[in-house]
Amino acid sequence: FSPAAASRAPPPPLSHLSPLSLSSPSRPPSRRTSAPLPSPLPSSLVQPSLSPSLSLSSPLSLAPSLPRSLAPFLSLSLPPSLSLSLSTMTTEISRATDPQAQPLPAEGEAQEGPALEMAEQPPSVKLAKSVTVDAPGEPTVLSLSEVQLGRKTTARSNMSRNSQISRPEGYVPVGQRPSVRLIHSSHHITAEWLTEVYHMRGFLEEGGKVTSCNVKPLGEGEGVMGVLAICTVELENAKPHAPKQFVAKFSPIKTSMPSMLVRAIFGAEAHWYNDMYEEEQGLGRPAAFFVGAKLFHKRWWKRKPVFCMLVEMMPKPLYSRTSGCDNLQHLRLVMQSLASFHARWWNAEKKPPLEWVSSPGRDYFGIMKNALIFAVKKGFPALKTAWGDAYDPVLQMKPLIMQKLKWYMGAVFADPLTLCHGDVHLDNIFFDESFPMGLKMIDFGNIQIAQAGFDVAYFLGQNVEPELRRTCEAELMSIYHETLVRDGVQNYSLEDCWRSYRLNLFRVLINVMYVSYDQFAKDAKKKRGIYADKLSHSDVKLKETYDATNRRMCQALVDAKFDELLRTEGKTMHSVCRALPCCA
Template sequence: MASRRTRSSRSWRPTGTSGPRASRAARGATPDGADPVTVIDGPSGLTPAALSEIFEAPVTGVAWEKVGSGQIGACYRLRLEGAEGVPRRLVAKLAAEDEASRAFLAPAYRAEVSFYRDIAPTVAVRTPRCHYSAQSEDGTAFVLLLDDLHPATQGDQIAGCTPEQAADAVTNLAGLHGPRWCDPTLADLPWLSTVGDDDAATLGEVYAPAVETFVDRFAGELDDRDVRTLRDTAGAIAAWMTARPGCFGLVHGDYRLDNLLFPPAPERGATAVDWQTLSLGHPVRDLAFFLGTSLDPAERAARERSLVATYHAALTGYGVDGYGLDECFEDYRFAALQGPLITVLGCAYGTRTERGDRMFLTMTTRSCAAIRDLGSLGLI
């Protein structure tokens, strides 16, 4: 419902490629037929010659180290030496090392490359500056050269976060949603996926067995109430996916602590990364997912009204009107099913690790408690 959004008169500084090298980077960033020569496929391609070509300035030395687990993509921290204007620290994000998985992951790669090209300059969410991006013609290889945000540190999904960090994160989230709230031109982007009735039905067919896989894996660790809640969400998820279509916008899809970087306390300025699950849907799903999985249930119940109000106040600052706080909180209650949907599917179909199991169990139990506390299933 476009009437819920008024375009802001603010002029946002692009967070994507900018500066004198923008024209070259933009040419390389086209996901529909980018020149394969510009795509670095693996760390061996992070050479002074390749980076000199990208930055159009001499790069005389490159040192890199791998960071992160690299299940969907591979990340490397770079230290560069070279002429004035060459960044000294970068993070390079490349396709997964497992080449067999790349065709399946190509849509996710396309979404992230396209986010930095098409979306980042039009929103206010804090995200690393992208110096260069490119994707191969078949979509199975890509490269992003991003600012290294050191000394910012990654959030810890298992440990959770402080109320101050939560407020920082939801304010930043409004910077993704607010500037393009109910913007009909988002539908013109062919790479930005949305869920229709057939997609929702298929998702329901996939999610139900994933719930049983999850319940079996954590037998003895899941509370009986959580098992019942998960099975109830399985019966409701298809209808939930397409409900409340009047409010739409950008959805990060995996806005959680492990995908956020926080500056050293007491500074504020949470930064969001990992844009491979970006889609078009109800924006408040991101808010419910973040709060439902990041805070202990008692802390979340005590703080959520204040945190939703913080998010809503930030939305209004981007020109969103006709969408009151009460309606926002009702949408937040409704959207809580995003928690088990993302965590259960990630657990069932992702690569299994010891930390991953602990993380998915923690996130799911927190989000199931939120669904019960908020009466979310009764709103579908």
């Protein structure tokens, strides 16, 4: 691309160009949606000071990786004499039906008419890897513009567009009464109730109905973190895209969790499924066609919040936390997906559309840091009680960790922060070539604003065998950093990636410490659960999972030389209240 050449070769009149639109196939662009930041495009295309029309030589590559979320906001205008070829993962492309369509109205003009209708119902292309224009000889002009609210705009930063993000069709805020009655458990799923839901979502033609439904509980039904069931339905007079099998997820009716914690965990997942389109979130996830919640009851001291989510059925997982992942290509794909997700929400703040998300380092004036300090103090002895000598190398670091703990809590929540999944393990990741991003993730109850290294440490520290991790860790971190930079993150070096990863490995261990003193250490003393003389099938699976993840987690901290990081960077800091269990 040559800005100088662009100035020498003025573009031909728009009336001589036949439009070709690139757009997401899932839905037409919303009038409320602002254009995502096209970071993978050459900077010369998005700098406001340059002309939007550039002179191209033959042949020419337009962009190495056009993100699918960017597609609805690009319009390529080419003379009829040119040929356009696309190298894509999956491609659907056709020319606009009306070659005489007028340009979109400028700001202040009427936003009605055939031009706007054409923009809202464009032809489509999925995830173009490259676009090549073959000119017949002399330099040719390609016009590229972004459209938002029917007018041309310049590129926006990630956070400036978040407040204008579009809401899904039929959006109802979490906690408000949906048009269909909210049910409390899988026992209340009936064909009649599902018929109402399917009509609300437009899955049925007039007179259509759900004729039968089969509900099969997952696991043992009532679980600490929710009730899951697989639902299989038979339909009459349904549209082709109506789901015939899905997962129903409910918050637990009987649980020892405080209502505030139920509301926070299930509310976060409900917001993530309900408030935005998947392509605007930057991370593949199942589609949810019903999200209902009752956050408060009149007798709030007796009844817990209620959440009901009907979610797309995922394929069988290829891996588990117990087995680990030994496929390098899939490891690369996870790291690329996490990097794109983190870049999408880089420097995220707790404001719309993320006003509901947890920010442990800043919520309630940072009091959550004290909760983590309490977990560390209680967790060290619990690790020994619950897991024996599995964490002996880490327990040897205890004096140094306790000495630097207050410094650590400041460092691990220092900027830059982003949105993190918070629970990136193999039981929550589903791989499939048909997915637009190659994978989808579930279980967003722990989504939070944190350092990007938290998700990276969670995945590499607990899901990859130490021998394999040592051989590919450097490559995976390089891929992760390259994707961050490609997707627009600036002033964040590969060394910064490594430091955040090393810091957050211990933060992942704090999660293990919490469940160790809150559950497993108590079970070990009373010889119950996974410590009982006779184990149930679910207890055997749980024990195998923790045996595998504990071994990997301990070795990851040792390999990352976490103690060396504390010695070289950590400062000895004490509070005046350091004798209290929640202070360092």
